[in-house]
Amino acid sequence: MTQQTSDKAVHLTQDAFDKLKSELEHLRGPVRDEIIARISAARDEGDLKENGGYHAAREEQGKLEGRIRQLEDMLRRAEVGETPADDGVVEPGMQVTTRFVGDDDVEVFLLGAREIETPENLQVYSPQSPLGSAIMGKRKGDEVDFEAPNGKVLKVEIVDAVPYAGA
Numbered sequence: 153m154t155q156q157t158s159d160k161a162v163h164l165t166q167d168a169f170d171k172l173k174s175e176l177e178h179l180r181g182p183v184r185d186e187i188i189a190r191i192s193a194a195r196d197e198g199d200l201k202e203n204g205g206y207h208a209a210r211e212e213q214g215k216l217e218g219r220i221r222q223l224e225d226m227l228r229r230a231e232v233g234e235t236p237a238d239d240g241v242v243e244p245g246m247q248v249t250t251r252f253v254g255d256d257d258v259e260v261f262l263l264g265a266r267e268i269e270t271p272e273n274l275q276v277y278s279p280q281s282p283l284g285s286a287i288m289g290k291r292k293g294d295e296v297d298f299e300a301p302n303g304k305v306l307k308v309e310i311v312d313a314v315p316y317a318g319a
Contacts, residue, residue: 162229162265163244163279169232176223179216187213226265240292242313244279248287249312253295262316263287283308
């Protein structure tokens with residue numbers, strides 16, 4: 153069930169897509185209504201230049217509208233797929249463990265849309281990121297080179313790739 157495929161597609165599982173859509177509906181409805189009510193109430197108090205409640209509500213409204221636009225854009229570009237197969241092949245929706253060649257430390261991250269909620273300690277790498285694009289389609293045990301944002305070429309080994317349970 154692909155919504156739209158493009159270079160800037162946002163890869164989401166159906167569950168992640170549904171969560172983001174639910175957040176959007178909540179922000180467009182009750183949250184937006186509550187902020188509008190606060191702005192209106194503050195406006196009724198009179199002088200807006202020195203009305204801290206009015207300015208705070210307007211600032212909050214700006215942040216809310218920004219998040220709404222971000223969610224709308226993301227959902228419009230969403231490429232919705234099933235949770236990937238547990239076959240060790242790196243693709244969006246996988247929890248990937250990598251190790252820089254020559255280093256003992258491993259890094260565990262989710263390959264997918266940054267907007268997917270994950271536990272605080274789990275980073276999310278976009279499939280379009282330098283590392284993400286280099287490991288796409290690779291398998292557990294593969295070593296790949298990629299160019300870091302600073303221009304340095306790094307080599308990583310894919311230690312593991314399993315479907316992300318929270319995606």
